[in-house]
Amino acid sequence: MGYYITEECINCGACAVECPTNAIFEPGKKYKIEEKIYDAVSSVHFYIASFICDECKNINEPKCVAVCPMNSIERS
Numbered sequence: 001m002g003y004y005i006t007e008e009c010i011n012c013g014a015c016a017v018e019c020p021t022n023a024i025f026e027p028g029k030k031y032k033i034e035e036k037i038y039d040a041v042s043s044v045h046f047y048i049a050s051f052i053c054d055e056c057k058n059i060n061e062p063k064c065v066a067v068c069p070m071n072s073i074e075r076s
């Protein structure tokens with residue numbers, strides 16, 4: 001379960017700017033949770049770290065989905 005970014009992504013970065021939990025990262029960029037470093041989920045396009053994303057639980061439409069020009073963010 002959770003949101004993920006598909007191959008349609010054009011790497012505009014708009015979703016990362018809007019994400020309230022800072023769960024979206026640049027392609028190839030490692031991310032950190034409580035001092036532990038994790039490998040990038042994708043080296044090709046922006047990606048969502050599922051352990052950080054709270055699915056915008058207090059917002060009607062997830063911020064990342066609302067802003068994406070390519071409709072390239074889906075829910076599994």
Ligand code: SF4
Pocket residue numbers: 003018019020021022023024048052053054055056062063064065
């Ligand atoms: S659903 Fe919300 S918290 Fe999760 S990645 Fe998108 S904007 Fe961030």
Ligand code: SF4
Pocket residue numbers: 005008009010011012013014015016045046067068069070071072073
């Ligand atoms: S807003 Fe959409 S196209 Fe832009 S980086 Fe995010 S997923 Fe990719």
